[in-house]
Amino acid sequence: MRRIIMKRKIVAFMLAMAMTVSATACGASKTEEKAETTQSSAASVDAEKYVKLCDLDKLEVTYNTYTFTDQDVEDQVKEMFEYYVDTSDTYNYTDITDRTDVQDGDFCNIDYEGKKDGVAFDGGTAQGYNLEIGSGTFIDGFEEGLKGHNVGEELDLNLTFPESYGNADLAGQAVVFHVKINKIAKREMPEMTDESVKALDMDYDSVEAMRKETKDQLQESCDTEMETSKKDALWAAIMEQSEVTEVPGELLETFKEQISKNAKSYADNYGVELEEFVKNYMQMDMDSFNKEIENSATDAAKESMVLEVIAKKAKLEVTEDEIKSRAEAEYADYSYDSADAFLEEVGKESFRQYLLQEKVDEYLNGIVKFTAGEELNIVESYNSPDASADEELELDEEDFGDEEEIVIDGDDVEEEDNVLTEDGAAEAEEEAEDAEDAEDAAAEDAAAEEAAEDGAQEAAE
Known part of the structure; x- marks a missing residue:
């Protein structure tokens, strides 16, 4: 990992909750297929008929906390400096x-x-x-x-x-x-000094400025991961101790359809057919993939029903005015021209569930007993094989047979002109984009990674 990049808020709180993840904070490209209000939602079925809710007042939840060391800061600063030296060829x-x-x-x-x-x-x-x-x-x-x-x-x-x-x-x-x-x-590699830092396109005027921002980013990552751990542990406990006796067929089909559409949108973003994406990146056959969709849709439908039951118990709801107000406040953050365009793309029902989730989580935080558990190193957690953090997704585009081009750095060489390279073309192009906006590239790729690997079960922040 080149450096810890702080998470960016994503408009979809959960793919498996039928959220449209094409509208991310990094301004992911919009697909031609618009998100539609789901044909059936948990709000449209009698969720209480199927849900036996656990005693929320007696829930005890243990979550992870995160920290980092001074050496972690120095390592991240060094990696960032060397990355920008490499992409700009200022060796x-x-x-x-x-x-x-x-x-x-x-x-x-x-x-x-x-x-x-x-x-x-x-x-x-x-x-x-x-x-x-x-x-x-x-x-x-x-x-x-x-x-x-x-x-x-x-x-x-x-x-x-x-x-x-x-x-x-x-x-x-x-x-x-x-x-x-x-x-x-x-x-x-040049020595990292204030002068060499200024010469790079990083918007820092000193090594100390790099160090301070890196420390701030690491702390924000710690805070974000702690909140994610709390939320994940909370909902895992709720679902484990509650019972959903049945998932209405129409609700299950709605989630299956939405997850399938969103999976296809990720394949489209990489310019390949869904079958090719599933085979080459997810490394499974379509039968296994469809089973994963079935399982993910079932889990998501159950969670959506439990969410609605808790909301009803707590007398929580999202009004039309709240939907419009939040859409007006946030549409520009996600590169839309208007609140109406934003809601059309995302889907009003999906956005309602997103806002309802916020209210329910706030309610639960006030009644559930939370206990801080294991303290983890944030850098080590990002680098672990099963890390769920927002890291770069490095797809090997050779698997998809894409044209191999490279951005090269010569005195008179224009970018995207060179056709010589046989390997590493996609990486070079991605690194050039990262040099302009590393945070955006990481956020977009991380959304794709979570959707592909988790089968749309992870909550997006």
Whole structure:
């Protein structure tokens, strides 16, 4: 993890509660398919007929707390600094002067031009590009073809793009790259000083400013994770000690349909069919996926019914005026043009449940006994294999056969022009976006991760 990025509020409080998660705080792209008010909701059925609610006054809930160390702060600051140095290619390059031949590990500064059938093709030309020899950055044969040649030398590389290459015009095609070797160098990470920090596009004027904000972000992450732990433990206890005797069929179908639609929207966001997304990212077949939807929809329907019963018991409700008022206050935060557009996309019933959940949680916090339990390190919890925190989702787009392009950093190289790379293209493009807005990228990916991995059972903040 490059750094702990504080969670961003997401308009959907729970995918499995039929919330539309296409409208996130990071301004996720809107799908053509609008969210519709669910055909049946827990509010439209006689939930009390099916729910035997536990004694809420006797509930005792233990939750996790979170902390961090001074070393965690220093590690996160260092990672962030090195990340921005890497994405902006502001390393210290020292020319190698005791030899002239290109070897593994050298950073070889080159000019090159690629031609197919004697004609230069788009994205195949650059000047002043620093290529790490042996990194596997460029297509097979390019880096290997430079080894043993000398500074100042010009040569032609006869190469072939892979058959599986994403650019159909180049896939499997024979090309010739004319390359000039300008110099060879070794690369070092610059010392982290106030001056080097100012030179990066991070909006910090000193190392101490980085340190302070990182500490604030870690503390906010601790607070957020503690609240999430409290809420998760609370609802786990309620559902464990309550009984739902039956889930009405129409309510179950509504949740199954909504979860399926939202899963498809995530696949659409990555430009693939649902079956491909399920197979390559979720790593399961469609039969298993459909069973997960069935289970998730059942659990979600039960929780929605319990929510309505608690709300009725506490005499809590959400009025039309409250829905309109909150929509007016928040639509701009989620990149909508109006409150009406926001509600049309999200669904009024979904938004009502979101607001009702807030009221019920506040009510429960006043009557349930909470006890602080295990204290966990926030950084270790984010890095654990089963972490549920909002971390970056790093999909391997090679699994989806996407076109492989890279953003490269050369003196005269335009972004998204280069078509040479065979691997790591999606990561490079994502890192370029992260440099502009790392928090937004992380929030969007985390929403996708929670939906895909948890089958829409986790509550989004």
